[in-house]
Amino acid sequence: MTPVEALQAALAGEHAALHVYGVLGGRVSVSAAPATAAAISSAYAMHRARRDQLRTMVQQLGGDPVAADVSYELAGPSDTTPQIVREARGIEERCAEVYAQAVGATVRAQRQWAIDALVDAAVRSLTFDGEPATFPGLPELS
Amino acid sequence: MLTAALATGALGACTTDATVDPVATPDPDTALAAQVLMAEAELLELLDSLVAGRPRRLEALAANRAVHEAHLQLLREAASAAPVTSTATPAPFTGDDRAAYLTLARAEDRLGQTLRRAAFSAQSGPFARVLAGMAAATAQQSAALRTLA
Numbered sequence: 001m002t003p004v005e006a007l008q009a010a011l012a013g014e015h016a017a018l019h020v021y022g023v024l025g026g027r028v029s030v031s032a033a034p035a036t037a038a039a040i041s042s043a044y045a046m047h048r049a050r051r052d053q054l055r056t057m058v059q060q061l062g063g064d065p066v067a068a069d070v071s072y073e074l075a076g077p078s079d080t081t082p083q084i085v086r087e088a089r090g091i092e093e094r095c096a097e098v099y100a101q102a103v104g105a106t107v108r109a110q111r112q113w114a115i116d117a118l119v120d121a122a123v124r125s126l127t128f129d130g131e132p133a134t135f136p137g138l139p140e141l142s
Numbered sequence: 143m144l145t146a147a148l149a150t151g152a153l154g155a156c157t158t159d160a161t162v163d164p165v166a167t168p169d170p171d172t173a174l175a176a177q178v179l180m181a182e183a184e185l186l187e188l189l190d191s192l193v194a195g196r197p198r199r200l201e202a203l204a205a206n207r208a209v210h211e212a213h214l215q216l217l218r219e220a221a222s223a224a225p226v227t228s229t230a231t232p233a234p235f236t237g238d239d240r241a242a243y244l245t246l247a248r249a250e251d252r253l254g255q256t257l258r259r260a261a262f263s264a265q266s267g268p269f270a271r272v273l274a275g276m277a278a279a280t281a282q283q284s285a286a287l288r289t290l291a
Contacts, residue, residue, distance in 0.1 A: 132205065134208070135276065141272075
């Protein structure tokens with residue numbers, strides 16, 4: 001995998017994350033689940049910033065940033081707070097995998113960015129009731 | 143050699159440069175692996191001192207130990223290194239549980255910095271990926287320990 005391909009994969013992951021967090025943000029109850037609502041709002045802002053950074057990074061490497069799909073399917077139902085939390089956790093775990101791929105495929109500033117993103121996704125997954133993993137982002141070692 | 147071990151042993155999904163002659167070319171990541179091995183071993187020594195004579199704390203920190211033992215084992219296999227065994231009995235930690243968890247959380251933060259630097263510096267992409275995953279694990283452990291405290 002080339003650096004551009006790895007960053008494009010991460011960008012595609014960010015597009016999906018933003019879509020799903022947008023849906024979850026519209027479904028979570030701010031009054032009944034304020035902590036979850038705040039965590040989703042914070043995650044949305046972080047992923048939007050990462051998407052913008054990735055677009056710039058891809059362009060700097062001479063690539064044409066991949067566009068978002070028209071729509072994305074959620075992994076499961078997201079009507080209740082536990083379902084919303086599970087969906088959010090799944091997003092972070094999937095993002096961790098593409099960030100880890102990017103670590104292995106890039107060098108210097110792009111690799112540093114990917115390391116930071118991987119660590120952030122791993123910790124953020126705990127916010128959504130995730131359990132600490134032995135190798136976050138590396139499913140073949142889990 | 144480290145890169146070869148990562149590719150053929152514990153990390154089957156990784157790739158490496160098959161043209162590298164392991165005899166003629168020193169693996170640039172071997173020293174990095176040794177540094178990380180030492181840092182992981184130091185954390186486990188601290189953990190030993192925190193749980194010495196404290197069965198409840200030993201149980202509470204069992205998952206933390208399992209994570210670091212898995213990291214250590216993978217690094218040893220990758221670097222073909224002998225197990226690091228300490229014959230010294232750890233001095234027991236005299237603070238309460240909260241102090242113990244925060245002490246370990248701070249140690250996780252230091253180890254995490256070492257792992258991040260190593261991931262950034264690694265010549266091998268697959269090795270960098272594994273080191274970054276370990277850094278992410280230490281960040282999770284730190285967060286979990288601060289919650290526990």
